[in-house]
Amino acid sequence: MGSLNVMKHAMVPVHRLVPENEEEKILESLGTSKNKLPKILKSDPAVEQLIEISGDIKEGRMVEIERESPTAGISKAYRLVVKR
Amino acid sequence: MMRKGISKRVGSITFSYMSPEEIRKLSATKIITPDTYDDDGFPIDMGLMDTHLGVIEPGLRCKTCGGRVDQCSGHFGNIELAMPVIHVGYVKEIKKLLRSTCCECGRILMTDEEREEYISSIKHLKHLGGDSLDMRALTKKISFTAQKSSVCPHCEAPQLKIMLDKPTTFREDSRKLTPKEVRVRMERIPDRDLIPMGMNPDVVRPEWLILKVLLVPPVTVRPSITLESGDRSEDDLTHKLVDILRINQRLRDNRDIGSPQLIVEDLWDLLQYHVTTYFDNQTSGIPPARHRSGRTLKTLIQRLKGKDGRFRQNLSGKRVNFSARTVISPDPWLSINQVGVPMRAARELTVPMKVTTENIEVIREMVLKGPEPFDRGKYVPGVNYIIRTDGRRIRLTETNAETVAEKLEIGFTVERGLMEGDVVLFNRQPSLHRMSMMAHEVKIVPGKTFRMNLAVCPPYNADFDGDEMNLHILQSEESRAEAKVMMMVQEHILSPRFGGPIIGAIQDHITGLFFLTYQNPLFTRREVVSIFSNLVIEKYPESVTLDDERMWRGKDIFSTFLPEDLNTEFSSSICENCDVCKGIECDKDAFVVIEDGKLLSGTIDESAVGAFKGQIVDKIARDFGTDSARLFIDRITRLALGVITLKGFTTSIEDEDVPREAKKQIKDILLEAEDEVRKLAQSYNDGELEEMPGRTLKETLEVMAMQRMGKARDNAGKIASKHLGMGNNAVKMARTGARASMLNLTQMAAALGQQAIRGERPSRGYEERTLSHFKRGELGAEARGFVKSSYKDGLNPVEYFFHSMGGREGLVDTAVRTSRSGYMQRRLINALEDLMVYADESVRNPADTIIQFKYGEDGVDPMRSIKGKAIDMDDIITDLKAFKRGGK
Structure with missing residues (x-):
């Protein structure tokens, strides 16, 4: 029995692991640095799901969250993966 | 003022604990005696009021720095504890x-x-x-x-x-x-x-972390006060320090003479108690230290903590100067962004004016007139104070006005009284949203109350049953400019709360405009003159000639105040939501169409100009600017008052009269419903009721009974409203949205209906029954809070009791809700107060960490949004239609 895949749930927005070579470009476009990003726990169910797909995710990697919104169309947010 | 060059900058601050050495180094003197003053009333050396710790009495000099009362802010002392605590x-x-x-x-x-x-x-x-x-x-x-x-x-x-x-x-x-x-x-x-x-x-x-030395705060932190009788009263902290010193001394003596271990330990514990309560007198597990009178002492933690603590009382909020507070009263002759300030307040409140080469003669003229000038009985601002370049304040009086005026120099500051047109802040507590504090222009009025236009009542949530409001006078050019641009009432017509107008017509305004526009009535010349005598108009309404007489149509009169290229359509509040909407052809005159600033059809009521709902106000504020919106509101409210004054308007209990046959019908409906509920209860008792999914049998019964009773009231209401037509003033108010609702009328005319406690029929009280008048286990309508009477008929005692239960719940709910939401809001404010939206639309905190990548994830300013949405397609389409017609 596989555990629940939260990513498939309608209420969970699309999570994507940002490839390391894209990180710098995104940070520059946001005008910020990694330590100023909001955080996401490595133990977050969504991140755990990402780990299942792409193998271990080290602390300090970035996750992109794509949300659909009635007013903004698609809004992107970024999170820094941290361990508690 | 010239900004001095900043030579050093604080890079970081480290908070840490104090070492005993540091305390000793900081200390100006060691404190050993618990006594404070000698017989002559002078502070004792090495006592708690030692002048090394600063001075609180004028005339004395601090022994540490030599400063006087106002120069020396005090120095710390120390107590060497006999044993660590x-x-x-x-x-x-x-x-x-x-x-x-x-x-x-x-x-x-x-x-x-x-x-x-x-x-x-x-x-x-x-x-x-x-x-x-x-x-x-x-x-x-x-x-x-x-x-x-x-x-x-x-x-x-x-x-x-x-x-x-x-x-x-x-x-x-x-x-x-x-x-x-x-x-x-x-x-x-x-x-x-x-x-x-x-x-x-x-x-x-x-x-x-364990104390060997205790830091003693300067006397300026714990000043003693001299009572009228000449007795000295010491501060709570001093009292506590006296206790500590006494026990400390006894402990030292007992330890030194080699008293039994038990005695020493008891004293040690006592010292621990005193030191503990000195820091925090509400430590759980120990009794708080008390004053002789039985009052608990206010020690260090108590000075800082809670609503009366230093932070919330003195730092987050302060008492301010240049402010006034008094009762408010309504004044329809003021514009929405004016505030009427009584003359007495205007004389007392001042605005500083810098004397320059440009204005020196004007100001000299003002100073010459003294503090309370009049011009042929009319108010003229006076001058209260002159502040010289050396910072000295001179109070202006009738007698010294001439000499002071002569000595006036460039660089002086003159504090003049309020003038018409001054920008001030007006506020009503509780200040729950930004519209609770808006900038108004001053208008000097007689009397003793602040006056305001009625249309600004909704944002302040003010009424005139004794409400008081605050006025703050801005003291600098920057603040005045900022307030004028950002805080003026007209800038707040659109609310960020729901992306619509919060300022607009209320009550009589709506009724008045309804009379003006519903069914497009005709007005005679005399009537139009009477209506227009209330306002300044720029253009005249078109007239029609009927039977050789010039007449004016209400909708044309209203159109006079609409911008020329306004196009919009929507349904009025009086719209009955017919199955098929006839649009402009509506026979109830409930569909508003405005083409090129002309009201072609529809009734102007709450959904056109009302606060919270007014679509015309909304559109004008958005498309024609806040100034036009302000003028529009000012004019149509006065117009409405003109109309309603002309027509006259009243409502009485007779408005809730319904014919006898209707009464009978209503009674039948209610009896039938009661009967059905009785049957429901019967089938429940017989076990014939079927459970609804996810509910128990009992719950099923309750839900069905509630539904049935709700339906009964609605039906009764329908019968009542059938007999209460648009000719009824109470109905006019309810339908147009001026005041009350059809439900209110139903409850007055037909029946109150089912009373509910926590959303359910009342069920508690006595054993298995609500009141002792009923049989145990009775589940019928009457026994469970159904009120058949109307407010007009009056309730029977049982109904009255159930109604009171519902009413009490409402009161308790509001009390609980306000306190709870207040606390939630406080926590939100504290959490969000220093977040900022940056130029790239990101929301960040002062540490520059990102909270939101784009404000609200869509970057939409809720105030400029249309009911929370970024664009309104319907609106764009009407505009396009107008364009096709050959408009602009």
Whole structure:
């Protein structure tokens, strides 16, 4: 029995692991640095799901969250993966 | 003023504990005697009021710095404690340290390798931008893991469980640890072992958590007051320090003469008690120290904490000058962005004016007139104070006006009274949203109350049953400019709360405009003149000629005030939501169409111009600017008052009269419903009722009964409203949205209907019944709070009781809701107060960390949004239609 895949749930927005070579470009476009990003726990169910797909995710990697919104169309947010 | 060059900048601040050495170094004098003043009333040396600690009496000089009362802010002293005591504020840290270190060797209860690993994980967290909260969580976790080991990995000594007897006593397996022993243990902990436990050994040592020396605050912090009788009354802190000194002395004496251990320990505990209450007099587990009168003492923590503490009382909020407060009253002759200020207040409140080469003669003229000038009985601003370049204030009086005016120089500041047109802030508490404090222009009025236009009542949530409001006078050019641009009432017509107008016509305004526009009535010349005598108009309405008489149509009169290129359509409040909407052809005159600023059809009521709903107000504010919107509101409200004054309007209890046949029908409906509920209860008792999915049998019955009763009231209401037509004034108010609702009328005319407690039929009171008049287990309508009477008929005693139950619940709910939502709001404000939206639309905190990548995830300003949405397609389409017609 596989555990629940939260990513498939309608209420969970699309999570994507940002490839390391894209990180710098995104940070520059946001005008910020990694330590100023909001955080996401490595133990977050969504991140755990990402780990299942792409193998271990080290602390300090970035996750992109794509949300659909009635007013903004698609809004992107970024999170820094941290361990508690 | 010239800004002085900043030569140094604060890079960082470190908070730490104070070492005994530091306290001694800081101390101006040692305090040894508990006495304060000698017989002549002079402070005793080395006493608590020693002049080395600063002075509070005028005339004396501080022995430390030589300053007088206003020059010397005071100096600290110190008390050498005979025996060490535990600092209440630090018990948690001490407990953590005791538990996670070895009782023998003082090392942290983990191997060196583990320790180094944790140190590097702390460094890593810092690197990733962890804040103090993250840090606290991590070090807490580390200490917790250390506490788990029962044997020291360094010296193999077994570890006993350390318990804390609240508030300040530590026990190791029921053996009491004296503060002295605790201190020795703290001293043994090596520097490097402190890092994993969250302490920085560069600035702090754990033994400082146990007090050997007590810092005595300067006398300026705890001034004594001299009563009229000449008696001195000391501050609570001084009282507490006297207690500490007394016990400290007795403890020292007893220890030195070698008294029995028991006596010394008792005194030691007493000293601990006094020092504990000196810091926090509400420590749980010990009785608070009291004044002779029985009042609890206000010691250090009490000075800071809570609503009356330093932070919330004196730092987050302060009493201010240049403000006034009085009762408010309505004044329809004011514009919405004016405020009427009574003359007495205007004389007292001042605005500073800098004297320059440009204005010196004008100001001299003003000064010459003195503090209370009049021009042929009319108010003229006076001058109250002149501030010279050296900072001296001169109060202007009738007598010195001439001499002061002569001496006026460039660079002086003159404080003049309020003038018409001054920009001031007007506020009503509770200030729940930004519209609770808006900028108004001053208008001087007679009387003693502040006056305001009725259309600004909704944003302030004000009425005139005795409400008071505050007025603040802006004191600088910058603040005035800023207030004018951002805080003027007209800038707040659109609310960020729901993206619509919050300022608009209310009550009589709506009724008035309804009379003007419903069914497009005709007005004679006399009537139009009477209506227009209320306002200044720029253009005249078109007239029609009927039977050789010039007449004016209401809709044409209203159109006079609409911008020329306004196009919009929507349905009025009176719209009955027919199955097929006939649009412009509506026979109820409920569909508003405005083409090129002409009202072609529809009734102007709440959904056109009302506060919260007014679509015309909304559109004008959005498309024609806030100034046009302000003018529009000012004019149509006065127009409405003109119309309603002409027509006259009243409502009485007769408006709720319904014909006898209708009464009969209503009664039949209610009886039928009652009967059905009785049947329901019967089938429930017979076990014939079927359960609804997810509900018990009982719940099913209750839900069905509630539904049936709701339906009964609606039907009764329908019968009643059938007989209450648009010719009825109460109905006019309800339908147009001016006041009350159809439900209110139904309850007055037909029946109150089912009363509910927590959304259910009343069920508690006596055993298995609500009142002793009913049989046990009775489930019928009457026994469960159904009210058949109307307000007009009056309720019978049983109904009255059920109605009171519902009413009480409402009261309790509001009381609970306000306090709860107030607290929630306070927490939200504290959490969000210093977030900012940056130029790239990101929301960040002062540490520059990102909270939202784009404000609200869509970057939409809720105030400029259309009901929360970025664009309104319908609106764009009407505009396009107008364009096609050949408009602009």
